[in-house]
Every structure is written in structure tokens, then in C-alpha cells.
Amino acid sequence: MTAISLSSYRRVTVKIGSALLVDRAKGLKKEWLKALVGDIARLASGGAEVLVVSSGSVALGRTILGLDKHTLRLEESQAAASVGQIALAGAWSGELGRHGLNSGQVLVTLGDTEERRRYLNVRETISALFRMGAIPIINENDTVATSEIRYGDNDRLAARVATMMSCDLLILLSDVDGLYTAAPERDPEARFIPVVEAITPEIEAMGGSAASELSRGGMRTKLDAGRIATGAGVAMVIASGKQLNPLSAIENGARFTLFEPSQTPVRAYKTWIAGQLEPAGRIVIDAGALKALQQGKSLLPAGVRSVSGGFARGDTVAIIGPNGREAGRGLVAYDAADAVKIAGLKTGDIAGVLGYEARAAMVHRDDLVLSHSASQAKAC
Ligand code: GLU
Numbered sequence: 001m002t003a004i005s006l007s008s009y010r011r012v013t014v015k016i017g018s019a020l021l022v023d024r025a026k027g028l029k030k031e032w033l034k035a036l037v038g039d040i041a042r043l044a045s046g047g048a049e050v051l052v053v054s055s056g057s058v059a060l061g062r063t064i065l066g067l068d069k070h071t072l073r074l075e076e077s078q079a080a081a082s083v084g085q086i087a088l089a090g091a092w093s094g095e096l097g098r099h100g101l102n103s104g105q106v107l108v109t110l111g112d113t114e115e116r117r118r119y120l121n122v123r124e125t126i127s128a129l130f131r132m133g134a135i136p137i138i139n140e141n142d143t144v145a146t147s148e149i150r151y152g153d154n155d156r157l158a159a160r161v162a163t164m165m166s167c168d169l170l171i172l173l174s175d176v177d178g179l180y181t182a183a184p185e186r187d188p189e190a191r192f193i194p195v196v197e198a199i200t201p202e203i204e205a206m207g208g209s210a211a212s213e214l215s216r217g218g219m220r221t222k223l224d225a226g227r228i229a230t231g232a233g234v235a236m237v238i239a240s241g242k243q244l245n246p247l248s249a250i251e252n253g254a255r256f257t258l259f260e261p262s263q264t265p266v267r268a269y270k271t272w273i274a275g276q277l278e279p280a281g282r283i284v285i286d287a288g289a290l291k292a293l294q295q296g297k298s299l300l301p302a303g304v305r306s307v308s309g310g311f312a313r314g315d316t317v318a319i320i321g322p323n324g325r326e327a328g329r330g331l332v333a334y335d336a337a338d339a340v341k342i343a344g345l346k347t348g349d350i351a352g353v354l355g356y357e358a359r360a361a362m363v364h365r366d367d368l369v370l371s372h373s374a375s376q377a378k379a380c
Pocket residue numbers: 017018054055056057058059081139140142152153154155214215216217
């Protein structure tokens with residue numbers, strides 16, 4: 001039996017499947033939500049930052065509107081999502097509020113996590129919610145997302161959010177308690193898999209395609225989520241949420257499958273930045289800025305000598321040291337046109353030139369990786 005202590009994780013995404021939260025006949029499962037929120041409040045009071053990815057908008061909207069026909073047209077399901085989401089968010093904020101916790105609704109579409117410019121924006125907003133002590137309640141923006149541009153399942157959405165926010169754990173709560181060698185309801189020989197060290201083709205073959213009636217994701221999308229999460233350094237747990245207090249249950253001996261991460265989140269993110277093939281621009285810096293980077297600081301406009309290339313905010317740029325060699329790479333916080341205008345300026349002068357209150361760093365230290373030679377120089 002695998003046992004984990006959730007209090008050892010610093011930032012955790014919890015994804016809740018629709019079937020756990022919504023009863024098609026009766027609507028929201030209030031007692032269940034209340035108990036889960038008790039678990040979340042306990043984690044938060046222990047110092048963990050918790051993000052919730054909550055499904056259930058379409059299912060709840062259907063129940064509220066009495067739409068009981070089997071399949072809905074796209075616009076009907078988007079309308080149901082709109083009605084359901086407002087009730088869902090209200091329920092979360094009400095329950096968290098009883099524990100003195102604020103919450104913030106974040107509705108994302110595929111582009112918000114896949115396009116880097118928007119990715120940085122969503123990340124900033126969620127980070128700000130954390131700083132303010134509010135719990136982000138995330139769902140796909142089902143009311144506007146159409147089939148070509150949507151995730152469709154919250155398993156993969158939750159994995160992208162967890163990697164984007166450098167979580168160290170993603171918990172998928174659904175009506176299955178983990179991964180089996182075959183579908184347990186059909187195959188009496190099916191064996192439970194407590195730990196997955198790597199998602200090999202053999203593990204993938206165990207995914208099948210089963211999904212319950214209310215939710216979109218089955219084991220297949222959970223394995224997709226596992227690939228996204230573990231590849232980016234996020235551990236993942238698939239656990240049953242059928243009982244009350246499912247997070248406490250994970251700590252108290254309930255069965256679950258743990259997918260082990262392949263590396264730490266920070267290292268994975270930095271490997272991704274370093275591995276960008278073609279930087280979209282070049283930023284030449286002075287010796288003082290290079291020294292600051294080697295001390296682990298961000299690149300400020302004051303240390304920038306020149307800027308070239310046609311990059312957009314969030315693109316990868318090469319950072320060139322005073323000796324003309326690449327000192328590192330990072331995701332730039334400004335479009336090229338603005339970066340040119342503020343190169344060499346002190347932080348206090350930036351807003352006057354740009355006409356808006358901007359972020360201080362040209363490349364934030366979290367989004368920056370030094371090349372081998374530059375980081376070696378630090379040791380000298
Ligand atoms: N975003 C959908 C909803 O809230 C759920 C998708 C899923 O079941 O994974 O209704």
C-alpha cells in the first residue's frame with residue numbers, strides 16, 4: 001500500500017470530476033462538497049497552496065434547467081455550462097467562505113495555457129490569487145470554447161494548470177480509485193497498480209477508453225494528464241472521490257495510484273526554456289547585469305544594452321553577455337517594441353516611457369536559465 005502525507009506538498013492541484021459533485025436528479029452534492037472543502041481548508045491551513053479544477057458546470061446546468069434529453073446540441077450544452085458554472089462557483093465560494101477562505105473563479109480556454117503570452121498572464125493572475133490567500137477555482141470556459149479549441153476534459157486541463165503553476169502534486173478525484181491492468185468491472189483478472197514509475201507503452205495499453213456518463217474523461221485522458229504532469233516534474237495521484245473527505249482518505253490508507261515525476265518542476269520548466277530551438281530575439285546585457293543573473297537575480301531593463309528581433313511577450317530570447325557569448329535564455333516579459341524603448345532605463349523611469357505601469361523585470365529569474373559557461377563563471 002502506498003501512503004502519502006499531503007502536508008509534505010507545497011502546491012497542489014485537486015481536480016474533481018463532474019460525477020462526484022453533481023447528481024443528475026438532485027443537483028449539487030452539497031454534503032460531499034462541504035466535506036471536501038474541509039479537507040482543502042486543512043491543507044491550506046498547513047501552508048499548502050491549493051488550486052481546484054472543478055468540473056460540473058454542464059452537468060449542474062442540465063439539472064438546474066431540467067434538460068434531461070440524452071444529447072445536447074453545442075449551443076445547448078454551452079448554455080447549460082453558463083447556468084451551471086455560476087451555481088458551481090457560488091457553491092465553492094460559499095463553502096470556502098465558511099472556513100474564512102476567499103476564492104477566485106478562473107475560466108480558461110485551450111489558448112490560455114498553450115500560447116505563451118496568455119500563459120504568462122494566467123500564471124500571473126493565479127500567483128496573485130495565491131499571494132492574496134485566495135483559492136483559485138478553475139474550469140474550462142465551456143460557454144465560449146468550441147470543439148476545435150477546447151480541451152473537453154478537465155484531466156488534461158488540470159495537468160496543464162498544475163505544470164504551469166509548478167505544482168508538486170496533482171490529484172485527480174473521480175469514480176475510479178486508480179489504474180488497473182484492465183477494466184476491473186469487465187475483467188476479474190484485473191490487477192491494481194499502486195505506483196507508476198514511468199508511463200510506458202505497457203501502461204498506456206491499460207488506459208482503455210472507459211468514461212462514466214457524466215464526465216468526459218476516462219482512464220485515457222488521465223494517462224494523458226499523467227504524461228503532461230510527470231514529464232514536467234509534477235507527481236500525480238488518481239484516487240476515488242466517492243466517499244466523503246477523499247483527501248483525508250488518501251492519507252489514511254485508501255487505495256490510489258501514484259505516478260512518480262521524472263524530475264523536479266523547476267528543473268523541467270528550465271529544461272523546456274533552455275531547449276527552445278530558435279530564440280525569437282537577442283538581448284545584450286552589461287557586465288553588472290550578468291553578475292546579477294549569476295547571483296540568481298532577474299534581468300532588469302537597466303542592465304540591457306541593446307535588443308534585436310521581432311519577439312512578443314512570453315517568447316524565448318537569448319541573453320548575450322558583454323563578451324558576445326550567449327549567457328542564457330529566458331521568457332521575455334515585454335514585446336520587442338517596448339523592450340527597445342526601455343533598454344538601459346532605471347525601473348522608476350519605465351512607466352513614464354511606456355505610458356503604463358509595467359513589471360520591473362525584462363526577464364524574471366523564474367523564467368530564466370543560464371547557459372553552462374555563465375553559471376560556471378559564478379563559481380569562480
Ligand atoms: N468542463 C466540463 C464541465 O465543467 C467538464 C469536463 C470533464 O468532465 O472533464 O462541465
